[in-house]
Amino acid sequence: MTNSRPKLVGITGGIGSGKSTVCQMFQILGIPVYSADDRAKWLMSNDSNLKSQLINEFGADTYLHDGSLNRIFLAEQVFSDPEKVKKINSLVHPAVGTDFKSWAENQTAPYLLKEAALLFETGSAEELDKVINVSSPLKIRMARVLMRDTHRSEEQINQIINQQLPDEKKNELADFVIKNSENKLLIPQVLEIHKKLC
Numbered sequence: 001m002t003n004s005r006p007k008l009v010g011i012t013g014g015i016g017s018g019k020s021t022v023c024q025m026f027q028i029l030g031i032p033v034y035s036a037d038d039r040a041k042w043l044m045s046n047d048s049n050l051k052s053q054l055i056n057e058f059g060a061d062t063y064l065h066d067g068s069l070n071r072i073f074l075a076e077q078v079f080s081d082p083e084k085v086k087k088i089n090s091l092v093h094p095a096v097g098t099d100f101k102s103w104a105e106n107q108t109a110p111y112l113l114k115e116a117a118l119l120f121e122t123g124s125a126e127e128l129d130k131v132i133n134v135s136s137p138l139k140i141r142m143a144r145v146l147m148r149d150t151h152r153s154e155e156q157i158n159q160i161i162n163q164q165l166p167d168e169k170k171n172e173l174a175d176f177v178i179k180n181s182e183n184k185l186l187i188p189q190v191l192e193i194h195k196k197l198c
Contacts (some may be wrong), residue, residue, distance in 0.1 A: 012116055039096055094147040178193070
């Protein structure tokens with residue numbers, strides 16, 4: 001019996017670039033997708049060790065009375081302060097890394113996708129075999145996020161964008177680039193990468 005593990009492929013892109021849409025296309029092709037951002041939110045609400053670390057760092061208001069994460073409070077605490085961003089990342093990213101490893105061990109596809117906004121920024125790209133960047137013009141990304149995340153202001157979105165590597169840099173670092181702009185079809189680009197990864 002061969003002990004060949006699935007290839008681990010990261011999929012990244014700036015906020016509003018269309019990562020989730022691209023991931024859905026890979027899922028239709030039968031590729032399991034691990035959403036690091038969704039799992040991070042889940043772990044922040046359900047992992048007792050991580051919860052106590054966050055309370056120690058940011059105070060009791062980090063969680064609401066029902067035990068759920070106080071996202072608004074945390075966003076106000078963190079986003080405008082680069083040091084606090086580093087701190088929260090240093091707590092959440094290792095928990096996500098461990099969670100991803102145990103998830104990946106139970107998968108059998110030829111390759112797996114780890115969807116994360118900050119693959120290069122956190123260094124977790126180094127633990128992957130390949131990385132795909134979903135690239136999209138800033139103006140389109142801003143419009144998408146404002147429409148999708150009605151709770152966010154343009155200023156908050158800019159703060160998030162400023163914590164992410166510029167698209168050009170991600171394109172240089174990535175093994176594959178999917179261009180998600182109005183004049184580019186996504187499906188042929190996804191199929192071509194799928195063929196190469198299989």
